[in-house]
Amino acid sequence: MAAITASLSGFPEWLPAGRVVENHVLDTLRREFELHGFASIETRAVEPLKELLRKGETSKEVYLLSRLADLGAEGGEGGTDPNRLGLHFDLTVPFARYVVENAGHLHFPFRRYQIQKVWRGERPQDGRFREFTQADIDVVGDGTLAFHHEVEIPLVMAAALTKLGIGEFAIHVNNRKAAQGAYESLGIRDVEGALRAIDKLAKIGPAGVQAELEALGDVNPAAAQAAIELAGITGTEGISAAARAVVEKAGGVVSELMEQGLAELEELLAAASERAPGVVVADLSVARGLDYYTGSVYETFLVGHESLGSICSGGRYDSLASDGKRTYPGVGMSIGVSRLVSRMLSADLASASRQVPSAVLVAVTDEAERAASDAVAVELRKRAIPCEVSPSAAKFGKQIRHADRRGIPFVWFPGTGEVKDIRSGEQVAADPRTWEPPAQDWWPTVVANG
Amino acid sequence: MAAITASLSGFPEWLPAGRVVENHVLDTLRREFELHGFASIETRAVEPLKELLRKGETSKEVYLLSRLADLGAEGGEGGTDPNRLGLHFDLTVPFARYVVENAGHLHFPFRRYQIQKVWRGERPQDGRFREFTQADIDVVGDGTLAFHHEVEIPLVMAAALTKLGIGEFAIHVNNRKAAQGAYESLGIRDVEGALRAIDKLAKIGPAGVQAELEALGDVNPAAAQAAIELAGITGTEGISAAARAVVEKAGGVVSELMEQGLAELEELLAAASERAPGVVVADLSVARGLDYYTGSVYETFLVGHESLGSICSGGRYDSLASDGKRTYPGVGMSIGVSRLVSRMLSADLASASRQVPSAVLVAVTDEAERAASDAVAVELRKRAIPCEVSPSAAKFGKQIRHADRRGIPFVWFPGTGEVKDIRSGEQVAADPRTWEPPAQDWWPTVVANG
Numbered sequence: 064m065a066a067i068t069a070s071l072s073g074f075p076e077w078l079p080a081g082r083v084v085e086n087h088v089l090d091t092l093r094r095e096f097e098l099h100g101f102a103s104i105e106t107r108a109v110e111p112l113k114e115l116l117r118k119g120e121t122s123k124e125v126y127l128l129s130r131l132a133d134l135g136a137e138g139g140e141g142g143t144d145p146n147r148l149g150l151h152f153d154l155t156v157p158f159a160r161y162v163v164e165n166a167g168h169l170h171f172p173f174r175r176y177q178i179q180k181v182w183r184g185e186r187p188q189d190g191r192f193r194e195f196t197q198a199d200i201d202v203v204g205d206g207t208l209a210f211h212h213e214v215e216i217p218l219v220m221a222a223a224l225t226k227l228g229i230g231e232f233a234i235h236v237n238n239r240k241a242a243q244g245a246y247e248s249l250g251i252r253d254v255e256g257a258l259r260a261i262d263k264l265a266k267i268g269p270a271g272v273q274a275e276l277e278a279l280g281d282v283n284p285a286a287a288q289a290a291i292e293l294a295g296i297t298g299t300e301g302i303s304a305a306a307r308a309v310v311e312k313a314g315g316v317v318s319e320l321m322e323q324g325l326a327e328l329e330e331l332l333a334a335a336s337e338r339a340p341g342v343v344v345a346d347l348s349v350a351r352g353l354d355y356y357t358g359s360v361y362e363t364f365l366v367g368h369e370s371l372g373s374i375c376s377g378g379r380y381d382s383l384a385s386d387g388k389r390t391y392p393g394v395g396m397s398i399g400v401s402r403l404v405s406r407m408l409s410a411d412l413a414s415a416s417r418q419v420p421s422a423v424l425v426a427v428t429d430e431a432e433r434a435a436s437d438a439v440a441v442e443l444r445k446r447a448i449p450c451e452v453s454p455s456a457a458k459f460g461k462q463i464r465h466a467d468r469r470g471i472p473f474v475w476f477p478g479t480g481e482v483k484d485i486r487s488g489e490q491v492a493a494d495p496r497t498w499e500p501p502a503q504d505w506w507p508t509v510v511a512n513g
Numbered sequence: 514m515a516a517i518t519a520s521l522s523g524f525p526e527w528l529p530a531g532r533v534v535e536n537h538v539l540d541t542l543r544r545e546f547e548l549h550g551f552a553s554i555e556t557r558a559v560e561p562l563k564e565l566l567r568k569g570e571t572s573k574e575v576y577l578l579s580r581l582a583d584l585g586a587e588g589g590e591g592g593t594d595p596n597r598l599g600l601h602f603d604l605t606v607p608f609a610r611y612v613v614e615n616a617g618h619l620h621f622p623f624r625r626y627q628i629q630k631v632w633r634g635e636r637p638q639d640g641r642f643r644e645f646t647q648a649d650i651d652v653v654g655d656g657t658l659a660f661h662h663e664v665e666i667p668l669v670m671a672a673a674l675t676k677l678g679i680g681e682f683a684i685h686v687n688n689r690k691a692a693q694g695a696y697e698s699l700g701i702r703d704v705e706g707a708l709r710a711i712d713k714l715a716k717i718g719p720a721g722v723q724a725e726l727e728a729l730g731d732v733n734p735a736a737a738q739a740a741i742e743l744a745g746i747t748g749t750e751g752i753s754a755a756a757r758a759v760v761e762k763a764g765g766v767v768s769e770l771m772e773q774g775l776a777e778l779e780e781l782l783a784a785a786s787e788r789a790p791g792v793v794v795a796d797l798s799v800a801r802g803l804d805y806y807t808g809s810v811y812e813t814f815l816v817g818h819e820s821l822g823s824i825c826s827g828g829r830y831d832s833l834a835s836d837g838k839r840t841y842p843g844v845g846m847s848i849g850v851s852r853l854v855s856r857m858l859s860a861d862l863a864s865a866s867r868q869v870p871s872a873v874l875v876a877v878t879d880e881a882e883r884a885a886s887d888a889v890a891v892e893l894r895k896r897a898i899p900c901e902v903s904p905s906a907a908k909f910g911k912q913i914r915h916a917d918r919r920g921i922p923f924v925w926f927p928g929t930g931e932v933k934d935i936r937s938g939e940q941v942a943a944d945p946r947t948w949e950p951p952a953q954d955w956w957p958t959v960v961a962n963g
Binding site for chain 1: 518524527528536548549551554558561562574575580582583584593599615619632634644662665788871898901902905919956
């Protein structure tokens with residue numbers, strides 16, 4: 064079954080069979096988030112430009128809006144007027160605004176999930192999606208937010224990803240305090256610069272990173288070397304000891320901040336090894352996002368599909384939002400659903416048992432007898448059995464082929480009161496008030512091959 | 514519980530309790546559409562301007578897109594370049610494109626539902642929604658589409674609206690062939706002009722409409738009078754006879770087209786009176802959309818909330834889409850979900866039993882004992898009981914108030930292994946591996962007061 068199409072570059076559309084898989088993913092995530100007590104919200108698709116530009120780095124990717132009716136009016140289309148509307152490029156910026164605006168109606172810590180489309184005006188030649196669905200969970204506090212939520216969030220995502228059955232995955236965690244503390248312990252003052260350099264390790268290699276670190280100024284070769292060694296620390300045990308040893312070997316004195324960050328990392332690893340063994344690993348090379356996250360930071364890789372990049376990322380913000388008087392710290396993670404589903408389909412990690420909801424096609428013996436077929440369908444639907452009535456009173460062979468092409472497993476013959484499993488050919492007498500399809504045929508199912 | 518907010522005019526956002534109601538509506542519609550064998554699809558949010566401008570009348574409401582990165586580049590923001598992207602303002606235009614593009618992958622008649630946001634750049638002072646959710650069902654044929662689908666579509670919507678429990682509603686039906694045939698029988702040549710005039714009946718009254726009709730030219734006073742009388746015909750029986758009588762009284766000869774349209778209307782009424790008694794009524798004043806629909810046309814009114822206008826409209830197109838070689842006739846209806854949910858909330862037609870998914874708050878005796886509370890939550894979730902762990906090890910009274918404010922009915926005490934119904938105060942010993950909440954408390958429910 065064909066699954067995906069895109070007549071406009073960057074704007075993928077699923078064919079019905081692909082949509083069954085996408086809906087399965089969305090339903091599974093939603094269910095798992097709700098089981099963990101996250102409430103659903105949606106925010107409008109648009110934000111004023113001034114909100115969207117707060118995160119400077121992504122500003123180039125914003126789609127701005129103009130009303131067609133305003134074209135040619137004075138002031139043109141609005142340019143970069145801060146009140147001009149643009150499409151949101153993530154769900155964090157609008158959620159932060161929603162929290163500040165509605166704080167009086169929310170109960171903190173506020174646990175929410177949000178599954179929506181976002182848009183990024185990427186250059187079409189980059190082959191990236193310009194419209195895609197994200198699934199976010201966040202816990203937000205009013206003024207304070209306990210550390211245990213930094214343990215909880217990746218465990219909720221681990222539970223959700225496990226339910227998807229897409230195979231083995233690993234959540235890589237690091238901690239801003241540990242990284243910043245370590246750099247400070249090594250005498251590196253430009254923490255953000257060091258993080259940016261370390262983030263390039265896979266791309267430009269240790270020698271390139273060493274040069275970038277030394278170019279920051281006041282970073283001696285031993286400190287740069289140690290920063291690179293720190294980034295090589297990964298695993299579930301002995302992380303703190305290894306990190307301390309690297310810093311001390313380079314002549315550094317382990318700072319209080321570094322100790323605090325390492326203690327948080329260890330606490331997260333300990334809880335995770337209990338509740339989701341083998342899923343969460345410390346990875347001190349995770350540097351992306353550490354410039355705005357303030358505590359734990361997470362990236363998730365699908366084993367065997369590392370080329371996808373992180374499928375689920377996030378971290379802790381000490382100030383997700385603020386209205387000047389109150390500050391709202393938060394911790395959250397976001398799944399890139401469209402990219403994940405696209406890979407699930409292209410790599411055959413999942414497939415749909417059929418592309419239509421109907422378990423039964425009710426045949427029509429004669430157009431004059433259509434009401435009899437409608438009546439059977441009404442009875443079946445009363446017991447939540449999805450079905451449709453044949454569009455024409457063609458020969459039964461043709462009606463059966465109609466069902467077969469759609470993957471509908473059963474054809475009902477109202478004339479003789481029989482139902483046929485068109486896969487096995489078995490045909491039995493049946494009463495529409497009592498007959499049931501087998502559970503696996505009731506609704507379309509998604510088989511995970513991961 | 515507060516339900517709705519809108520810090521940007523025309524862009525409503527639901528608070529968590531309102532979102533529970535909206536999700537209930539969306540889930541109910543989706544379930545009912547799938548029970549009737551409609552497959553889910555989504556289309557991208559954007560279309561090239563040339564696609565959006567095919568329906569001339571709504572062109573003023575289009576939001577056009579510009580990439581922020583392109584601002585100031587040669588050619589400005591794109592003006593009315595036909596390939597410039599705009600946000601879709603309905604789901605029919607993108608669906609028609611999807612059908613033509615993917616016809617080779619689809620099986621006809623193709624039954625699909627589509628629930629998505631649409632955007633209209635209305636003037637903010639009009640107080641209309643500029644972003645809202647529509648829920649559409651359509652059946653589309655390849656070349657031909659049998660009339661019985663025109664009977665089926667309003668019956669599916671009747672089943673869906675009934676499941677919402679929002680109270681009594683009426684689906685008003687008319688037929689383009691009956692209207693056009695009647696006008697032709699009366700010698701009125703400008704059928705579209707006559708339909709536009711009749712559409713104003715409620716607004717400008719019979720005398721105003723009479724004047725507009727006569728102003729069309731070649732419409733004599735008796736014919737204009739008859740057209741107004743025709744628009745007064747409503748009910749479930751004797752429609753054809755009444756319509757014929759009006760035409761003949763005015764000296765007209767009932768045309769074949771009029772007879773065909775009346776026969777279709779009668780067939781629809783007969784099937785509907787059997788399968789959804791009292792829901793579908795003929796209403797020959799329904800004229801909106803008759804300029805582009807070619808057969809049955811539908812509008813739906815919520816009894817007692819007629820001021821909302823039609824909450825679910827649609828009709829038959831002989832050419833929903835065409836690629837020049839093949840033509841795809843269709844019939845469908847669309848529910849304006851956001852406006853409906855907004856009224857449900859403001860008129861208290863429905864309310865949520867709680868604003869969070871959690872049925873249970875697992876208390877924390879002491880921060881050092883948090884793992885024991887986490888373990889209880891894991892056990893409950895294994896049996897699909899939504900729950901959350903208390904964010905702090907505050908005094909139990911404070912933890913109970915935390916649950917109470919959110920509407921969480923049960924608090925679990927891991928220390929003593931007891932669970933308390935905080936509404937009744939009843940507290941019993943319980944095992945997290947076997948305890949279940951009563952069915953009505955398991956998930957948030959929506960009580961319909963309609």
